[in-house]
Amino acid sequence: MKTQAKHAPLTKVLTGIQGFDEITGGGLPRGRTTLVMGGPGCGKTVFSLQLLVNSVNRTKEAAIFVAFEERTSQILTNAATFNWDLGAQTKQKLFFFDAQLAPETVKSGEFDLIGMLHLLSIKAKQLKATCVVFDGIDVLLGLLDDPVAERREIYRIRDWLAETGLTGIITQKVGPIELDQRYSFLQFIVDCVIVLRHQVVHGSAFRNLRVMKYRGSGFFGDEFPISLSADGLQLSNRGPTELRYEVSDERVSSGVPRLDAMLRGGYHRGSNVLLSGAPGSAKSTLAGLFAAAACKRGERTLYVSFDEGASQIVRNLRSVGVDLSTHQKSGLLKMYSTRTRGPNIEEQFADLRATVRAHHPSCLVVDPLSALATKLSHLASADSAQQFLDFLKSERITVVNTSLMDGISTDEATATGISTIADTWIHLSYLVQDGERNRALTIVKSRGTGHSNQVRELKLSDEGVTLADVFVAQGKVLMGVARWEWEQYEQAEKNRIQVATDLKRLQLRLAQAEAAARLQVVQTEIEARDAELAVLDRATGSASQLFVSDQGVLRRMRHADEEIAVPNTPHDGPMKARGRRVGPARGRS
Amino acid sequence: MPKTGKQEARLVLRLYVAGNAPNSIRAVTNAQALCNSHFASRYELEIVDLLEHPQRALTDGVIVTPTLIRLLPLPVQKVVGTLSDAEQLLHVLAGT
Secondary structure: OHHHHHHOOOOEEOOOOOOHHHHOOOOEEOOOEEEEEEOOOOOHHHHHHHHHHHHHHHHOOEEEEEEOOOOHHHHHHHHHOOOOOOOHHHHHHEEEEEOOOOOOOEEOOOOEOHHHHHHHHHHHHHHOEEEEEEEOHHHHHHHHOOHHHHHHHHHHHHHHHHHHOOEEEEEEEOOOOOOOHHHOOHHHHOOEEEEEEEEEEOOEEEEEEEEEEEOOOOOOOOEEEEEEEOOEEEEOOOOOOOOOOOOOOOEEOOOOHHHHHHOOOOEEOOOEEEEEEOOOOOHHHHHHHHHHHHHHOOOOEEEEEEOOOHHHHHHHHHOOOOOOHHHHHHOOEEEEEEOOOOOOHHHHHHHHHHHHHHHOOOEEEEEOHHHHHHHHOOHHHHHHHHHHHHHHHHOOOEEEEEEEOOOOOOHHHHHHOHHHHOOEEEEEEEEEEOOEEEEEEEEEEEOOOOOOOOOEEEEEEOOEEEEEEOEEEOOEEEOHHHHHHHHHHHHHHHHHHHHHHHHHHHHHHHHHHHHHHHHHHHHHHHHHHHHHHHHHHHHHHHHHHHHHHHHHHHHHHHOOOHHHHOOOOOOOOOHHHHHHHHHHHHHHO | OHHHHHOOOOEEEEEEEOOOOHHHHHHHHHHHHHHHHHHOOOEEEEEEEOOOOHHHHHHOOOOOEOEEEEEEOOOOEEEEOOOOOHHHHHHHHHOO
């Protein structure tokens, strides 16, 4: 690899095939030979023709297509079924060389490609072609019926390519045993080997592409799913290595106000929402509400349903008060019903993508995404699902996917990988209790939005969907009748408590009143005593004065001397006692 | 078959070769030998070097070398290869 780099730096030719240029870091090696091998119907011809058309359209450089297998007219007819730009100018720059021997041609002994390569050299010079495809080289060389001769001719082509400096692509049919012994040497003489594979898993067809070898260049060696759609062959690689899309803080209503509140404002615009749950847990109803709400806001909406007709869905939703038919008539809403069986999953996603592009919705419902589950169990298909969701994200389409699953930790969820790339995951479950079944809604996760961790009971009625708190009593979540009973019980309890409280209040008021009354009595008593006291004080005062004055009068009457007035002063006794005595004595004076 | 040699119809052949490539040289030798021994003077064999006359080869729809084209009797018939199988070639040239 390093030695190659010494001669000339490796440059690459963009193929324009979606995904392929990414995994090879820029396409096929320029001026070198690439081998494309695969069984019949793998898309070898489409791959090589598509890259020629793209290359001619982009670089305006001519190219040569040497057709060993099909006639030019056939190839052009097939090419016309794709949306490729095959204008007159392109056709002029694209030279087809019919290299099939007529069926009546007799083969007698060995032949070689010297003549053909000479003709091609002249054509290449004339057109200034830079690229040449040898499609189905095995058809012609097989006639040689001599492995040694075949090998010699292939070496001849390789040497010719090296000499002319053309970028060569050789397609080669290989048998069911991937590395057909006869041509295994081919892999060693070319610079780049691409293996296309067509397989059937559980009745579904899968096409894969793998870069087996690329001299002097890094590449992704995984097997990548490919799809053949109207645009031609494309790789569903595992998304771009770097995830780039604008994110939005804008919220979109889920169609259920209470759910919006639980999500603190609804789903994020451009996010993908997974509604999982058991059959009949109202997934479609929630999805329908989302669609109806989007239409009411005037947003274009696409409702994709699998295995269930559009009219049936509209009718079912009408029964819970969701009217989609008016939006359908106005053209805002497009219902697209399709079968899960049929085209392979790659094509199915390609088809969905085309439908999305045609309708240009800002909101999308896929109901149910898990209808593809059996197919999605295949890793490659999970990739294509993811890629589809990535595509929606880059288009800023808010998507609600429903998915059938009974428990949160089902393998299905992990297998599809949908749960990991879902931004918001709402799980609907049943709670069977006391002989009935009720729906419960939980938000398992919601990226970038605060969300309630509460389980809510989901109630369906003619008016639509409402979410109710669930009661948790004695460690049990209560719903339905149990909840109603609990509500009744709680109400009665509340009433009882209310009455009891009222009674208590009355009692207390009574006690208060009594106390107040008592207070009044006491107050009055105090006043009475005061009055009495006052009377008493006055009475005693006048009496003592009278006594003193009387004594004076008496003394005067008896003519006694002053000495008699101090017999009160004691000789012993505590100071306190004396002090106490002093008080009244003073007061008296 | 021997009787073919006695047919009166003229045989017109064109052999495309690629210069002096081994297969081409072998084809020329084989063609000339067979024609001389079976068709004597009733044949025309034109040898065209594709490397010099590519346009003619394209017109005649020649893909590989060597290619022998029987122009007459009609219909036009092609044989590719070194023409090493004399008996088979004889059948083709005689139109049987």
